[in-house]
Amino acid sequence: MRILVADDHRILLDGIAMLLSSIDGVEVVSKHTNGRQVLTALEIEPDITLVVSDVQMPVMGGIELTLQLRERFPHVKICLLTVADQPEAIKEAIRAGADGYVLKNAERSELETALSMIAKGNKFYSEQVLMQLANEAGIELIPDAGKPQKIAITQRELDVLKLIAQEYSGTQIAERLFISPTTVETHRKHLMQKLGVQTTIGLVKYAIKFQII
Structure with a gap:
């Protein structure tokens, strides 16, 4: 190296x-x-x-x-x-x-x-x-929480999750990914369902916890 x-x-x-x-x-x-x-x-x-x-x-x-x-x-x-x-x-x-x-x-x-x-x-x-x-972010983080469970997240959902965790707005995410704000919101809802969280803060917690960002 x-x-x-x-x-x-x-x-x-x-x-x-x-x-x-x-x-x-x-x-x-x-x-x-x-x-x-x-x-x-x-x-x-x-x-x-x-x-x-x-x-x-x-x-x-x-x-x-x-x-x-x-x-x-x-x-x-x-x-x-x-x-x-x-x-x-x-x-x-x-x-x-x-x-x-x-x-x-x-x-x-x-x-x-x-x-x-x-x-x-x-x-x-x-x-x-x-x-x-x-x-x-007001999140209680457990550093040694281990690896995330295998969840069927699409590449586009992962892209959205990363940008959410970096505090981009729905409109900004749409512009960066060349999709509509409505599509961003759909991906956000699907992510919440798949990850079992209720809020955007929950998505951020997941991203930080498993070093997705």
Whole structure:
């Protein structure tokens, strides 16, 4: 796994790079102090698998970097490693398309798990991050609740569920998925029936609980 690292605090940057380099199968190709440098490096560095980036950096921060990666280098994964644990920052990262969101107080084992899951094409949000989202939504979240039961959810219903969990309105969902608001509402009702929930908050709880977003 070939990785680029970005953090504007050089001592932290060196420490993060050293930690990542000590993980089996990981090669830290280069270190950068802002997102723009990362984009420049990606233009010349072949076969980069993942970018590990701070959120708050000068010139270009992690959220804008995530948006740029999705547009210009969609094959490159990004894990945001940050101290920003506010729900709004987390939701902004999810909306931008971040593959992972890990807090800097995480244990080494959690970071290893995050990199492994992201490399396999999965999303990873640390337990603290999920708890922050759940608390903000007034949801009681049980972190070790296990895997979701097998429920026959269509791909379109899953698309709608993801956008509902990211707080898009029915009209916004319709515009993003090129369907009518009435169809969005139909999918919402079907999801509630299938998942056994009574409200939109119940749908959000399901999405957070099983890391669908």
